[in-house]
Amino acid sequence: MKAMYNLWYRYGTPPWVGPARTSLVELVSEGTLKPCRAIDLGCGEGDNAIFLARHGFDVTAVDFAPAAISKAKAKAAQAGVAVEFFVDDLTGLQHVAGQFGLLVDYGTFDDLSEPHRAAYIRNVVPLAEPGAKFLLWAFEWQLRPWERAVTGVLPFGNITLPPGYVESTFADHFDIQRIAGQSGLRGWPRGWAAYLMTRRID
Numbered sequence: 740m741k742a743m744y745n746l747w748y749r750y751g752t753p754p755w756v757g758p759a760r761t762s763l764v765e766l767v768s769e770g771t772l773k774p775c776r777a778i779d780l781g782c783g784e785g786d787n788a789i790f791l792a793r794h795g796f797d798v799t800a801v802d803f804a805p806a807a808i809s810k811a812k813a814k815a816a817q818a819g820v821a822v823e824f825f826v827d828d829l830t831g832l833q834h835v836a837g838q839f840g841l842l843v844d845y846g847t848f849d850d851l852s853e854p855h856r857a858a859y860i861r862n863v864v865p866l867a868e869p870g871a872k873f874l875l876w877a878f879e880w881q882l883r884p885w886e887r888a889v890t891g892v893l894p895f896g897n898i899t900l901p902p903g904y905v906e907s908t909f910a911d912h913f914d915i916q917r918i919a920g921q922s923g924l925r926g927w928p929r930g931w932a933a934y935l936m937t938r939r940i941d
């Protein structure tokens with residue numbers, strides 16, 4: 740999966756690359772997300788990280804595809820903002836340290852296989868300081884049997900989270916609010932959701 744992502748970034752522009760995502764822009768613009776130490780989990784070409792840096796956040800951004808990080812560094816330099824970029828694997832972090840007041844994941848967790856999701860949670864949850872916000876955007880629909888068969892042979896993990904998965908997976912650590920989403924879409928993908936989670940103070 741890592742090699743596939745890396746080749747995609749190296750020789751092309753993956754279809755998800757684009758400006759900072761709508762829900763992130765809205766939450767920052769309305770002041771719900773305030774400047775703090777932030778981390779972009781699976782940052783791709785870095786557009787969300789650069790947006791946050793432009794708005795006063797102290798940003799770390801991580802992706803396991805070196806070609807994505809190279810492009811992200813070039814974009815940040817062009818934008819004239821400082822972002823600390825790391826090539827690192829969210830299922831076994833080596834380079835990221837400390838805690839953050841904001842975690843952002845646009846389309847990374849949903850891609851992972853079930854064992855990799857468990858490893859991601861072990862690595863990522865400790866990055867959230869008490870009271871931290873975690874903006875998680877994911878494809879969300881129940882896979883049909885034929886879709887499950889196809890994802891089983893593709894070099895992806897799962898592609899989508901079933902409805903209820905975020906709540907059952909993150910509820911031990913976060914208060915969870917579903918802030919946007921669509922389901923039952925015609926065509927493919929068939930749904931998505933955005934969650935704003937708040938790390939519980941244990």
Ligand SMILES: C[S@@+](CC[C@H](N)C(=O)[O-])C[C@H]1O[C@@H](n2cnc3c(N)ncnc32)[C@H](O)[C@@H]1O
Pocket residue numbers: 744745755756757780781782783784787801802803804807827828829830844845846847850
């Ligand atoms: C669908 S893309 C989304 C990229 C970016 N968040 C955006 O909104 O444009 C998923 C990203 O997660 C990265 N990724 C997937 N699994 C990862 C892992 N285990 N560790 C770090 N990055 C990972 C991929 O390289 C890819 O850049």
